Amino acid sequence: MNYITEVPALESSEALAHFEKRLRYEADCWDVHEALQTGNQDFVVLDVRSSAMYEESHIPGAVSLPHGKIVEGKMKAWSKDTLFVVYCAGPHCNGANKAAIRLARLGRPVKELIGGMTGWADEGFTFATGSAPGRVLD
Template structure:
């Protein structure tokens, strides 16, 4: 008797390769973000898309606070059009990062999701920063 895992056969290897390699165009992970910041080489802007209050309680060092509902063309105008944004939220149980990524993509901005979010960051054993809500991205509007 087949398990629920094998009831639906695995994709052919070529399709699996295209799927999994394709995911790298849409996401990065906590380790890669940490590595870029540790080397002083972040070639992206890291956005914590949770509320300013949650950001203030704890966030990834180097991240800016910009709640996903506040991502607007006016706020993004401060950045060159080819700026890569990496977004994260609380973790896998939260879809805020997907909402933020969709808003950025609608504005024609390159974007990736940091899978795992803050939960993944903590799970990796990385330091969490604490800040005041004043650390929020300000709007030129």
Template sequence: MSYVTDISAAPADVVIDHFSMRLAVETDCWDVWASMEKGQQDFVLLHVVGSAEVFARRHIPGAIHLRHADMTEERMQEWPKDTLFVVYCAGPHCNGADRAALNLARLGRKVKIMIGGMTGWADEGFAFAAI
């Protein structure tokens, strides 16, 4: 018996529930890029960490800079309540997107994390923007 099979694989219904839940709270760089590329951006992309200067130097095209610490009920009133936000940060070593997702959910907002963040975006070979 290997380390892989030492613990039995989950039944299909458990796997379906698990991955459905993950996909309900996560998206990836490719899906974000493809949606924007096809003109099907039905979400607001938020760059949620760093200073305005860091954002100005390099960010994902179409993103809005809104630090997770600045997400308040008043600030979020700029968007309709049913807006889906996709949040990202520097990458897997950063928990800013997690903090932003938690803040938005506490405000009753729909949110997904773009897994990989800027590191994932770069790994896919997608271009960055600057101001």
């Protein structure tokens, strides 16, 4: 016996429910990139790091709104059913989690981009720099 088999795997139906539920909380870099590239984007990508970090580099098409500034007034720019995909620096950062909590408390649909900037870079995707009008809600 080893650490892998010591605890038995879930029954298939339980495993299915678990993994399907995880996809309700998170999005991966590849899927977000594909949606952005094909124009099939029905969500807002929200960079929740500082605006200075956003200007240095960010996911193309992302809107800058630092997690600490996610308040009802700023969210009025979007309809209540808009899905937000939030990201921060990467697995070592909990800014995306903090942003997801704020959005959920405001009754907004939200998913976390797993990997954040680190995951995006790991996939070999490019970054944008600077800021565009309407893309920074600081």
